[in-house]
Amino acid sequence: MMVSTTPARGGSARVFGLDLLRAIAVLSVLAGHSLDHGKAPVWMVRYIAPLAVYGVEIFYVLSGFLIGHILLRSVASGxxxxxxxxxxxxxxRWARTLPLYxxxxxxxxxxxxxxxxxxxxxxxxxxxLQNFAWQIPPFFTHSWSLAVEEWFYLLLPVVFLTFHWLLKSDGKAIFATALVFLLVPLASRLVIGHHLTDWPxxxxxxxxxxxxxxxxxxxxxxxxxxxIHYPGFFERSVKFWWVGFGLFxxxxxxxxxxxYFNxxxxxxxxxxxxxxxxxxxxxxxAASKLRSTGLSVLDVFISHTSKVSYSLYLGHISMLTLVLGIMDQFGWVADSLHRTALLYIALAIFYYAFANLTYLLVEQPYIKLRDVRMGHSDVRSGNVAIAVGSPDPAGQPVPELGLLVAEPDHS
Known part of the structure; x- marks a missing residue:
């Protein structure tokens, strides 16, 4: 299966289409949280602000796609x-997610x-444990989605290994694990939500x-x-991207x-x-096939936003708090469209400046340390797990693909 990539640092490659999805996800969250402030047009608040909800869901699927490759390749290689x-x-996982968190x-x-x-x-x-089966308290509230991911990382291999010991079969263990992770959340939503009557x-x-x-x-x-297991079906499904987009x-x-949601x-x-x-x-x-937007400047922006998305997600609220505090100190109010536009420009500058700083000084050093101590050349590493064993139509191995983990969070 041929996967389109773009060059990345260190000689590896990135899946540009997945970088695009990740960039859309984090930008949706930033936009949604920023639009809660200032005097934005009514249509923007109504139709764009809710995208923060959907940005988190994109992060989730991308994280599952990466972790799925790592775990499934690991199972296949014993x-x-x-x-x-x-x-x-x-x-x-913890070396990747915990230091910045x-x-x-x-x-x-x-x-x-x-x-x-x-x-x-x-x-x-x-x-x-801030939101395990209860509402998160009013502190660091956007960490809720990272808690979901960390518990997923914790539970998924344990559930699989338990079923592997009981059933003595990888295939049966994978099937049983799937049932647990699909049915338990379903039952939890029905039990916990039986008394709910509104969106909040x-x-x-x-x-x-x-x-x-x-x-x-x-x-x-x-x-x-x-x-991994049905590459022909995965390849054919590229042509039907519009089904997923239409449902979305x-x-x-x-x-x-x-x-209309009740x-x-x-x-x-x-x-x-x-x-x-x-x-x-x-x-x-379909996203995994996308090579470029056709504009090199936009491609660079998308790739960079994807790379620092974890820092952007975790850090943007602190910058929002800082900017609002500065405004308060100087008595400056974003009470017009012009002033609101200036507010959003300032927020974007602060968001990216701080994200780049924390990526370089906190996030990246721990990634490098992890790779030095634990290696990054087998299926335990995301780039190898994504690439290994996936030939293109001509039967040639696919180049190594670097897929940065989507550690979100979200709205």
Whole structure:
């Protein structure tokens, strides 16, 4: 299977289309949170601000697609059949995600949007328990999605290994694991959400709760499974990207345009979020083929935004808080379209400046340290797991693909 790539540092390559999806995801979150401030046009607040919700879902599917390749390739090579292998997987994930998260957890103790935090009150954030089966408290609230991802990384290999021991078969263990990660979140949404009647309640107790959201990431894993085990089907599905896009657009219209979504409906609680993730997963095959937008400057912007997306996501609220605080000090109010435009320009500059700083000084050093200590040349590494064993139509191996993990979070 031929995958389109663009050059990246270090001689590896990146999947440009997946970089594009990741850039769209993080920019949607930044736009949604920024539009809560100033005096933006009504149409912009109504139709663009809700994209923050969908940006998170894109992150989830991309994360599942990457992790699915790593775990499935590891299973096939006999590297996920004992507790030592699982511990190795966790160490690699935690070395990638925890340093920046812990850095920002300390930053938000002082510079959170909701005001300074109390270390005694936020202990749950150190163990990713802030939103396990309950609404996240008013502190570092955009960390909810990262908690979902961390629990997914923690539970998925454990569930698989347990079923492997019980069933003595990789295939049966994968099938049983899929049932757990699809049915448990479904049941959780129905049980936790039976009393909900409005969107704020649904948003806090369902959309942003760990036990209710694990199936969204698993949609990306299923996409990886199709690419590995049914490459012909994955290849043919590229032509039907419009099906996923059409479903995505319909779900967007239901929630954000005509406001038809009813959180009190058992059907809505059960189906809306996994359908949304499914629609994104349907677009991943086509995205993996995309080479370029046709504009080199735009391509560079997209690739760079994707590269620093984790820093952008975690750090933007601190910069939003800083800019609003400066405005308050000088008595400057964004009470017109002109002033609001200036506010958004300033926010964009602060967002990217701080993200680049934290990427270079916090995120990248730990990535390099992990690769030095743990290696990056086998299927435990995302770039190798994505590339290995996938020939193009002419039967030639695909070049190594670098796929930066989508550590989000989100709205």
């Amino acid at each position: 590297k996920l059949h004992n507790p030592t292998d699982i511990l190795d997987f966790w160490k690699r 812990m850095f920002f957890l300390l930053v938000y103790l002082r510079f959170d949007y909701h005001g300074p935090g109390d270390l005694r009150q936020v202990w749950s954030f150190f163990a990713f 309640g649904y948003d806090g107790y369902i959309r942003q709760t760990v036990v209710c959201r694990l199936d969204s990431i698993f949609m990306g894993v299923l996409c990886a499974y199709m690419r 657009a319909l779900l967007y219209m239901i929630l954000s345009v005509i406001h 959180p009190a409906s058992a059907w809505a609680q059960a189906a809306y979020l996994p359908l949304l993730s499914f629609s994104i997963a349907c677009m991943v095959p």
